[in-house]
Amino acid sequence: MSRLDSHVGYWLRCVANQFSHALNRELEDKGVTLTEWIALRELYDTDMRSSALAERLGMTRGAVSKLARKLASNLMITQQASAGGSRAQMLSLTDDGRAVVRVFAVILDQADQEFFGHLEPDTRALIVAILRDIVRRRGLRAVPAD
Amino acid sequence: MSRLDSHVGYWLRCVANQFSHALNRELEDKGVTLTEWIALRELYDTDMRSSALAERLGMTRGAVSKLARKLASNLMITQQASAGGSRAQMLSLTDDGRAVVRVFAVILDQADQEFFGHLEPDTRALIVAILRDIVRRRGLRAVPAD
DNA sequence: TATTGTTATACTCTATAACTATA
DNA sequence: TATAGTTATAGAGTATAACAATA
Numbered sequence: 335m336s337r338l339d340s341h342v343g344y345w346l347r348c349v350a351n352q353f354s355h356a357l358n359r360e361l362e363d364k365g366v367t368l369t370e371w372i373a374l375r376e377l378y379d380t381d382m383r384s385s386a387l388a389e390r391l392g393m394t395r396g397a398v399s400k401l402a403r404k405l406a407s408n409l410m411i412t413q414q415a416s417a418g419g420s421r422a423q424m425l426s427l428t429d430d431g432r433a434v435v436r437v438f439a440v441i442l443d444q445a446d447q448e449f450f451g452h453l454e455p456d457t458r459a460l461i462v463a464i465l466r467d468i469v470r471r472r473g474l475r476a477v478p479a480d
Numbered sequence: 481m482s483r484l485d486s487h488v489g490y491w492l493r494c495v496a497n498q499f500s501h502a503l504n505r506e507l508e509d510k511g512v513t514l515t516e517w518i519a520l521r522e523l524y525d526t527d528m529r530s531s532a533l534a535e536r537l538g539m540t541r542g543a544v545s546k547l548a549r550k551l552a553s554n555l556m557i558t559q560q561a562s563a564g565g566s567r568a569q570m571l572s573l574t575d576d577g578r579a580v581v582r583v584f585a586v587i588l589d590q591a592d593q594e595f596f597g598h599l600e601p602d603t604r605a606l607i608v609a610i611l612r613d614i615v616r617r618r619g620l621r622a623v624p625a626d
Numbered sequence: 627t628a629t630t631g632t633t634a635t636a637c638t639c640t641a642t643a644a645c646t647a648t649a
Numbered sequence: 650t651a652t653a654g655t656t657a658t659a660g661a662g663t664a665t666a667a668c669a670a671t672a
């Protein structure tokens with residue numbers, strides 16, 4: 335019977351878990367979860383409806399509703415009703431939220447550097463290309479928030 | 481500000497998550513969680529105390545106690561008191577448990593093949609070597625059960 | 627006294643599904 | 650009617666910490 339550690343997936347999960355945990359430790363200090371940060375990061379590039387964010391994160395509308403309420407209560411985002419008293423809402427980062435995203439972007443850059451910075455550029459590029467290709471083959475469903 | 485997907489860690493987490501989810505889907509059908517299977521797989525190679533298993537899996541003794549009770553109730557493992565009426569117990573796979581591990585080992589082989597089988601042997605070896613090295617640098621704490 | 631295992635409790639995260647409000 | 654968002658509920662999984670038993 336094959337050993338667990340004879341699989342590529344085993345080592346991939348080891349490193350991915352260590353990477354996630356390292357990020358989580360950083361984020362915990364600031365009272366933000368990984369999921370919350372990814373949501374904020376998505377909203378940095380473009381305002382989004384709650385349902386669109388749910389789609390991006392691979393979560394249910396209910397889960398995102400709760401997430402959005404927490405982020406709004408922390409003054410990270412606003413939930414603005416569309417014009418005309420519509421119930422549909424647009425999620426937008428506040429200035430505070432945008433600042434937080436920038437801070438965490440630096441933390442992410444540093445974490446990536448710590449884990450993978452020692453690799454030759456060619457090697458890095460090769461690995462990213464391979465992983466990208468696997469994601470493409472299998473179809474990316476959502477940003478990995480878990 | 482850098483994009484999420486400019487990081488190696490991002491793509492690593494994408495693929496690792498897809499891999500974990502693919503495994504979970506297979507395991508769900510059989511009523512076993514990923515954590516349970518990894519526990520069983522650890523016990524296949526050697527009997528272990530509950531506390532040693534907790535150490536291996538990076539879980540608390542309480543969590544493993546619950547896990548062991550479930551596995552024992554499913555007749556996958558036995559919790560044998562050591563000789564002399566000691567309270568310390570040894571966790572051992574039953575014949576059923578050993579059979580289950582062998583079935584899932586095949587499923588894992590197949591999943592790894594599906595995800596990474598298309599890579600050239602050299603490429604596979606390179607990736608494993610790099611990941612292994614990163615784990616070594618950072619110190620492997622536990623088998624990735626989450 | 628230190629270690630091992632169990633238990634009770636609580637917490638976090640999420641899904642499900644029923645519900646409300648809108649188009 | 651279909652869609653968007655909310656809420657209540659429940660379940661999984663785990664940590665914490667108090668506890669019991671043992672060495």
